[in-house]
Amino acid sequence: MEKRRKVTNPLALAVLAELLVESMHPYEMGRRLKDNGKDRSFKYNRGSLYMVVEQLRKAGFIIEQETVRDTQRPERTVYALTDEGRHEFYDWMRELVAQPRHEYPQFGVALSLLSVLSPADSVELLTQRSAALSEEADEIRTVVQSALDDGVRWVFLVEDEYRLTVLEAERRFVTGLIESLKQPDYIRAWQEIFGSQT
Incomplete structure (x- = not known):
């Protein structure tokens, strides 16, 4: 507790x-x-x-x-x-x-409301997010490698390794979500619910 x-x-x-x-x-x-x-x-x-x-x-x-x-x-x-x-x-x-703690990241909020966006918009925005995640992961890899080359012990970089692991996991999740949003049955269901409002 x-x-x-x-x-x-x-x-x-x-x-x-x-x-x-x-x-x-x-x-x-x-x-x-x-x-x-x-x-x-x-x-x-x-x-x-x-x-x-x-x-x-x-x-x-x-x-x-x-x-x-x-x-x-x-x-x-x-x-x-x-x-x-x-x-x-x-x-x-x-x-x-x-003790694990439940945190409330803003992306979680966006995901809980994602169905309001059209599948095409969602795919486009998530593709942008995936690219940004890849870029951030590359920057962290560069920082970590530079620090290791300078003789910094791994334990002083562990938060960067954690952040990199989280970014890679999120990027894999986003990639899978993009594929799900492209499925014809999802697009059809979205149009039945929200199509008349766009």
């Missing part, structure tokens, strides 16, 4: 993970997330990162360790992980890894 958490934004996990390694300020966290390619897994901007840091501080998961200032940059607050924050990180990670 899913636990109620004080901070629910997945970006909080990334912040806690960075602070497991060492204390740092939010600007450095953002830079490391980007450098490590984690910005492909977490949707955020500078404002949302600082907001999550403040939520974690209020929850008692991180504390202000010190404020540093050098002559060229504004003051920066360095944050450290608390024992409670360390416990929250591992507990949350264990839950996410072990």
